[in-house]
Amino acid sequence: MAVSKKIKKMMESASWIRKMFEQGARLKELHGPDKVCDFSLGNPNIEPPLSFTEALKEVAGREPGQHGYMPNAGYPHVRSKVAEFLCREQKIKITGDHLVMTCGAGGAMNVALKAILDPGDRVLVNLPYFVEYRFYVDNHGGILDITPCREDMDIDVELMEARITDRTAAVIVNSPNNPSGRVYPEETIRVLVEMLEHRSREIGRPIYLISDEPYRKIVYDGIEVPSIFPLYKNSIIISSYSKDLSIPGERIGWLAVNPEADDADELVGGVILANRILGFVNAPALMQHIVARLQGECVDIEEYKRKRDKLCAILEEAGYKFLKPEGAFYLFPRAPGGDDVAFVNRLQKELILTVPGSGFGMPGYFRIAYCVDDAVIERSREGFKRAIEAVG
Numbered sequence: 449m450a451v452s453k454k455i456k457k458m459m460e461s462a463s464w465i466r467k468m469f470e471q472g473a474r475l476k477e478l479h480g481p482d483k484v485c486d487f488s489l490g491n492p493n494i495e496p497p498l499s500f501t502e503a504l505k506e507v508a509g510r511e512p513g514q515h516g517y518m519p520n521a522g523y524p525h526v527r528s529k530v531a532e533f534l535c536r537e538q539k540i541k542i543t544g545d546h547l548v549m550t551c552g553a554g555g556a557m558n559v560a561l562k563a564i565l566d567p568g569d570r571v572l573v574n575l576p577y578f579v580e581y582r583f584y585v586d587n588h589g590g591i592l593d594i595t596p597c598r599e600d601m602d603i604d605v606e607l608m609e610a611r612i613t614d615r616t617a618a619v620i621v622n623s624p625n626n627p628s629g630r631v632y633p634e635e636t637i638r639v640l641v642e643m644l645e646h647r648s649r650e651i652g653r654p655i656y657l658i659s660d661e662p663y664r665k666i667v668y669d670g671i672e673v674p675s676i677f678p679l680y681k682n683s684i685i686i687s688s689y690s691k692d693l694s695i696p697g698e699r700i701g702w703l704a705v706n707p708e709a710d711d712a713d714e715l716v717g718g719v720i721l722a723n724r725i726l727g728f729v730n731a732p733a734l735m736q737h738i739v740a741r742l743q744g745e746c747v748d749i750e751e752y753k754r755k756r757d758k759l760c761a762i763l764e765e766a767g768y769k770f771l772k773p774e775g776a777f778y779l780f781p782r783a784p785g786g787d788d789v790a791f792v793n794r795l796q797k798e799l800i801l802t803v804p805g806s807g808f809g810m811p812g813y814f815r816i817a818y819c820v821d822d823a824v825i826e827r828s829r830e831g832f833k834r835a836i837e838a839v840g
């Protein structure tokens with residue numbers, strides 16, 4: 449056997465998103481790419497803003513040595529720039545000392561977990577959740593616990609509390625949520641942090657709140673994502689430029705430790721060491737120079753809003769049941785007939801690619817990633833209609 453038993457098992461249970469991607473490639477080969485409506489991946493279709501391309505040109509070849517190693521936490525001036533922006537965005541006081549540049553949000557989550565988990569520690573996440581968390585937690589010897597959500601996909605804090613044990617090291621919250629598009633209201637976060645404070649005291653260790661926020665800027669209808677730092681001291685915020693600047697392939701993001709956290713400096717030190725020894729060493733140099741110049745920039749959210757509204761109208765007309773997404777670029781309807789895998793297969797007959805809710809721990813639903821051309825959404829109209837009619 450070429451790979452370990454553990455990896456073999458993971459490969460077998462590999463993510464639904466990848467499976468759909470592969471089936472999609474097969475369908476595209478068979479029918480032609482313009483015939484397939486591919487809603488399977490969260491790969492932004494909007495091009496990065498012009499300011500990104502301009503910064504890229506400006507920065508390239510500018511200074512000798514700019515492609516060399518650097519401090520593992522990232523360039524000090526870049527960390528300061530990001531921290532300055534965070535002060536405004538999250539209405540908090542933070543400096544570059546509590547900020548580490550990372551290889552995307554995925555890299556940031558791994559360094560956070562590496563820094564805080566001992567083998568056998570548990571991490572809690574509410575449904576539905578980004579499937580990679582299970583692998584990330586396992587990477588660092590942890591165990592992922594899942595808690596159900598409310599009917600409206602909000603966090604059920606009572607149920608979450610019931611899952612906390614004396615080995616719970618962290619809770620992950622992802623808002624705007626992939627796959628539900630839900631933005632958790634401030635009131636929910638307040639109740640959650642009250643519970644975490646109380647339970648941390650009881651078990652005699654801090655339960656960290658890790659807020660995964662790569663979609664923070666992609667929100668609609670004037671909704672605001674609550675800031676975690678002012679509400680809970682033992683918190684870590686993770687983000688990236690993958691979605692809001694449409695540059696997921698460039699692998700650039702950051703992690704911020706709440707300066708008020710217990711032993712905050714030690715935690716930052718642990719995160720920096722983790723960044724180094726996980727093999728990232730540091731976040732990509734060129735991209736750090738670029739994002740430092742683009743703080744606050746974002747692709748045009750109105751474009752995603754237009755796509756959301758178009759897709760909502762199509763699904764509503766066909767009779768699907770779903771909550772209108774408040775952020776991110778995903779829609780998570782109930783699977784007609786109740787069997788998400790069967791329904792996703794039925795949609796494939798219409799050359800529509802989506803991902804079963806089972807891939808996000810929530811059978812009975814399916815995810816539509818609408819970060820695609822408007823024409824794809826329009827083309828899917830009849831297929832969505834036929835598929836729901838076929839199920840009855």
Ligand SMILES: Cc1ncc(COP(=O)(O)O)c(C=O)c1O
Pocket residue numbers: 490551552553554555578622626660662687688689690696700701
């Ligand atoms: C909720 C969530 N967290 C993290 C990531 C990873 O993002 P990045 O490309 O910045 O690593 C994704 C990517 O889809 C995501 O949806």
